Amino acid sequence: MAVHTISFEPDDRYNAFLKVCTKPSHGEGKLAGVAIAVKDNISTQGIETTCASKILQGYVPPYDAHAVELIKGAGAAVAGKTNMDEFGMGTSTENSAFGPTLNPCDTDRVPGGSSGGSAAAVAAGMVRMALGTDTGGSIRCPAAFCGIIGLKPTYGRVSRYGLIAYANSLETIGPMAKNVADVSLLMSVIAGHDRKDSTSHNRPYNHTPSANIRGLRIGIPEEYFGKGVDPEVAAVVRRAIGRLEELGAVTVPCSIPSMEYALAAYYVICTSEASSNLARFDGVRYGPAADTRKSWHAAYQDARRERFGSEVRRRIMLGTFALSSGYYGKYYAKAQVARENIRKDFARLFADVDVLCGPTMPTIAFKLGEKSDPLSMYLSDILTVPVNLAGIPAISVPCGKVQGMPVGLQIMGRPFEDERVIDVAYAYEQVVKP
Template identity: 65%
Template sequence: MGSQYSFDHPDPHNAFITICHEAEYGEGPLSGIPVAVKDNISTAGIETTCGSNILKGYIPPYDAHVITLLRSAGAAIVGKTNMDEFGMGTTTETSAFGPTLNPADTTRAPGGSSGGSAAAVASGMVHMALGTDTGGSIRCPASFCGIVGLKPTYGRVSRYGLIAYANSMEQIGPLAGNVRDCALLYSVIAGHDPRDGTSLDLPAPAPLKPEIAGKRIGVPAEFFGEGVDPTVASVVQSGIDRLEGLGAEIISCSMPSMQYALAAYYVTSMSEASSNLGRYDGVRFGMAPDFVRLWHDAYSHIRKTGFGEEVRRRILLGSFALSAGYKGKYYAKAQAARQMVRNDFARLFETVDMLAGPTMPCVALPLGETSNPLSMYLADILTVPANLAGVPALSVPCGTAHTLPVGLQLIGKHGAEDEILSAALAFEEGSA
């Protein structure tokens, strides 16, 4: 038996859905360190809801691979964090368990969909947390809450035990208060898993050290285009100037496929969500059916009452994009646009080591401001390209705008997490 960690913090920001007040921990690199886990990652014996009524009361019979790794490293898993329902949102306001508040300003959203994990770290409740990132869901709340968040290369961290939203893009990744803690958690969860058919067999993460001198950093003009708050842009540009002052070579460049990235992402992710969420029918997963009803009536009732408005919207849009007569017009074109994004990254990485720009086009949004779904979708414009291409991307705090945190995003080559983490550490510590 391991030791017991007593977790008795108040939760004024509604960061958690489930708190484990007595968490067991063992020996290892994370021994006794409290770690929070996003509520779409399976934890044996601990309720896992995905922030949805349809999974309320569901207790997985097994641990996700990342949870097995956390336990082996000695971590104390202290609870499951709040999130946008099934990861569908940018503010952690679509949760069936109420919105999470941003510790930097409780009138603001923490970002999403891993907002609970980010708020738990930013408020000091935990040292580090796991989130997931399908289109920016780690980097967005990291930026809005003023912490560090890493979306690894697609396949670098096992998705076994992750409850799917959009399989071809989502990744589990770390959030922490500083780059060293983020890198430590990443080093624990990264690695090959034969149970995940998309898992990559790559060398173990290298020891972290600050390294930025001589690195060629590309800055695409499109990252500072229409829709980016000028004050945010100015803060991020100052951060890029700091990188240059530390010895990096800054190279202006262009990424024309940015104009197609957001549409390609949403058509693809909603289509995959429509397929993935078909299993929530009250028979395989979800609330028990009302057998007084005919089957198709029960199915419709369960999904209408179990899913929130945003999830239902994305299922309908995804089903439409995949329907007969429309798949070629929408889904197929989205895949072509996705390839254009991949090609742009490949071209740019022939001449630069990494890319830099704002993580988000704005600071944390006021609670309730994203009642218009289109405005919520548009906020993802700078984060979705990395998911479409499967490359690693990291958000590190670089200052404040309108008194709120701003994140600098570093995007690396395929499998180059070590490189962007080293650059982020140099930036954070001010050393080359």
């Protein structure tokens, strides 16, 4: 097999990268000659990894995340570390401590988040592929807003070892690219069992995408076209589903009643896990050194107040409250009950249909600074968070435009049927190619 030289010098007008690795390297394998962008919450040996937070400035991991180890083993090189919402907390990549990423489709608009840097790097043609992470839509949202493909794999199918934790029970690493074949190729490298991750499953991915979806049953949940969804976005997605019907798929109207509670349950669970996970960032073990002349408590408070952004502080406080004595049962325990009901609703639907389809996001990419209050930002996640709560796979594929901006078709599948959602995305992609 030929050995390929990999070099990378991007024209980054979009603030997609926080760190660029321009040193040429050599590789052979499935990804020989490919430079892959890596989201900055995924550990890279010898390369600064900050989670786009001042509290981790200067932190250089002594090891690679399992997914990074695998892409290197397949001949790829790390192109650089991409910008993101701080610690993955956001839907726009405006929460980065190092400035927002701009959407290559319209630089007045956000690229989505929290994997906005990875999506922008792919959309702008700076890299062929990227790794992102998805906790409540953080791969699918920027994929939809930037007009690329993004897969949130089944929870446990890709190792989380080396992913700096935000909400362990929800998040996963996944592939992003301009076409479904490249997403499938990258997935074939990063999927599989890892003994260092106790949630990892022995389910490797060895699949060539197929455009044959004749007879496939597609569920159309009414909640995905209801309140809060832009009618123009809904119309574009419905037309895309019509193209799948032309390929021989059968559509089935359905409902996910528990979706009413999904957003509230998600934000209780993810903030609770964030409160616990981010307690380790204290200015002692990680990041810039705390003022040791002060008491530990004072130094700890100062370091976190000064170096965490406002959204991270907000979520830590919300999670601490939800877990506190007297409130745990009222909030966290009830959120877990709602999560189980959501999982059961998906399981019920998948007994009758093969996949579910709907919009990825309720709107097109919004303007920078447009959503200044947290609630309006959180509401943007309503169509993506149910997938994370249930742990199922989902992919976003571009399916048209509204006001010149991309719209994403979201395809959701049964647990460990990532291959099927990729096939549906591939079938759609093939039929709409010019």
